[in-house]
Amino acid sequence: MERLSYEVEGRVLHLSHPTEMNITWVGQQDLLQQLLAAWITFDEKDIPLNPRIIGKPGVGKTTLAYTAGKSLNRDIYIFQGTIDTRPEDLIIIPVIDENQKIKYAASPLVSAMIKGGICIIDEGNRMSEKSWASLAPLLDQRRYVESVVAGIKIPAHPDFRVCVTLNEDASTFEIPEYISSRLAPQIFVDYPEYEEEFRIIAENVPQANDELVDYVVSFLQDAHTTQDAFSIRDGINITRYALRLLKNNCITGEKKFSIKKKNRKKKIIHLEKEPIKDKKKENEFTSDELINATIQSIQMVLGTEATVYFSEEEY
Numbered sequence: 001m002e003r004l005s006y007e008v009e010g011r012v013l014h015l016s017h018p019t020e021m022n023i024t025w026v027g028q029q030d031l032l033q034q035l036l037a038a039w040i041t042f043d044e045k046d047i048p049l050n051p052r053i054i055g056k057p058g059v060g061k062t063t064l065a066y067t068a069g070k071s072l073n074r075d076i077y078i079f080q081g082t083i084d085t086r087p088e089d090l091i092i093i094p095v096i097d098e099n100q101k102i103k104y105a106a107s108p109l110v111s112a113m114i115k116g117g118i119c120i121i122d123e124g125n126r127m128s129e130k131s132w133a134s135l136a137p138l139l140d141q142r143r144y145v146e147s148v149v150a151g152i153k154i155p156a157h158p159d160f161r162v163c164v165t166l167n168e169d170a171s172t173f174e175i176p177e178y179i180s181s182r183l184a185p186q187i188f189v190d191y192p193e194y195e196e197e198f199r200i201i202a203e204n205v206p207q208a209n210d211e212l213v214d215y216v217v218s219f220l221q222d223a224h225t226t227q228d229a230f231s232i233r234d235g236i237n238i239t240r241y242a243l244r245l246l247k248n249n250c251i252t253g254e255k256k257f258s259i260k261k262k263n264r265k266k267k268i269i270h271l272e273k274e275p276i277k278d279k280k281k282e283n284e285f286t287s288d289e290l291i292n293a294t295i296q297s298i299q300m301v302l303g304t305e306a307t308v309y310f311s312e313e314e315y
Contacts, residue, residue, distance in 0.1 A: 006106075006114050009152040013092065013104050015111040018075035025060065025067035026203050027196030034187050035068045039161045050139050050182055052124070052164045055189035058231025060200070061165040062122055064189060069118035074159070077108035077119045081127040083173075087134035091154075092147040104150050109162070113138070113145070116159030124164040125172040132179045138162070139182035191224040192232070200232055205239045211287065212242060215294045215310075222309040230309075234302060242297035246285055 004015045025032055038051040053061040062078070069076045079090065090107055097103040112119035124132075138145050143156040164183055166175070175183070192200065198217045202208065216239050223230045285293075298306050 008114075008150075008154050011104055011150045011152050013106040013110070013114070013150075013154075015106050015114060016077060016108045018111075018115075018117060019066075019078045019108070021066060021076075023063045023066060024203065025064050026200045027192055028189075031064055031187055031189060032068055032071075034185070035064065035163065036071065038163075038185055038187075039068075039072075044158070047141060047143060048161055049184055050162050050164070051185055051187055052166055052183040053187045053189060054166045055168060056191070056229060056231060057167050057169060058233030059189045059191060060232055061189050062120060064187075065118075065120045065163050065165065068163075069120070069161070072118070072161075074161070075112070075115060075117035077112040077117050079108045079119060079121050081121055081123045081125070081131075083126055083128070085127045085131045087131050088147070088149050090131055090134055091145050092150045094149050104147075109135075110145065110154055112162070113154060113156040113160045116157035118161045118163075121162065121164045123167055123172075125166045125175055128173060129176045129179075132176055136179065136182070139179070191220075191229065194218075194221050197221065197232060197235070201235050201239055204236045205243065207243055208239050209284065209290075212285075212290050212294065213239060215291055216242070219294070219298065219310045223306070226309070230302060230306065238294065238297045238301050241301055242290075242293040245293045245296055246289065 004017070006013050006015060035051055035053070038049040041048050053065060055061050066076055066078075091110055092107065093105045094102050095105050106114065109119045109121065111117070134145065137143075138156060139162075143160075144153050146153050166172070191197070194217060197220060198213055201213050201217060202210075205213070216235050219238075220230055220232070220235045295307055295310055298310060
């Protein structure tokens with residue numbers, strides 16, 4: 001059984017469990033290789049870099065980091081940064097156990113440090129400068145953190161790696177310069193091109209047929225060029241909900257959109273997967289049914305105004 005407690009300077013720390021997710025990075029393999037390169041060390045005196053992954057919400061930053069860590073056969077620990085994150089949340093929290101005694105609970109970050117795992121500090125720029133200050137010695141040659149609560153210094157295992165994901169949006173803090181200089185390199189994740197976006201959604205929603213995925217990806221590609229740049233996460237949710245609308249036979253709307261067949265500029269990528277089936281007819285859905293399900297799903301997931309990017313003339 002995996003050891004979930006560890007003694008440091010006379011204090012018994014109770015470790016967090018690693019995070020297990022059924023996700024895989026699809027496409028843009030150059031980004032995966034850039035991240036893995038940052039974690040390479042050349043000898044025992046060398047230290048790894050602490051990369052920051054930057055991009056809009058929903059473009060797959062956490063998926064990229066998780067996939068990179070799993071490719072190294074390491075346990076992954078995720079710490080979710082928030083505006084309320086305190087320094088002790090990042091390191092050790094004292095809790096009262098069932099015997100009314102103080103127990104020291106190690107954060108996912110400290111658990112990864114002790115076990116030699118990989119920690120993803122997710123949405124790090126939602127944390128305040130005070131929280132970041134507690135991590136300064138971890139992110140340079142010292143490679144340790146100090147817990148004021150437990151009164152101990154915790155060194156990082158040689159195999160420990162860390163990366164930070166940062167959102168590009170208005171609801172974030174500026175990372176202090178002395179921390180920013182420790183978070184390198186910068187890896188930028190942008191919206192993918194049509195083919196990669198198609199494969200990402202098809203991987204995440206394997207029940208969807210190619211035509212439905214094509215409608216959703218074409219909508220996203222148009223939206224990516226505007227300030228309402230909807231994300232891959234939005235596309236996955238639209239596709240998943242459109243499937244449920246179809247399966248439950250609850251496509252509604254007073255206006256039914258007619259499809260104008262034209263020579264498509266985009267080429268559908270055919271993947272080997274089970275087609276969607278209608279429970280009643282056991283037939284594949286028609287294009288009209290698929291497009292109406294997509295539009296209704298867009299309206300219910302993103303709002304009615306989002307359908308401005310879904311042009312029936314394109315189809």
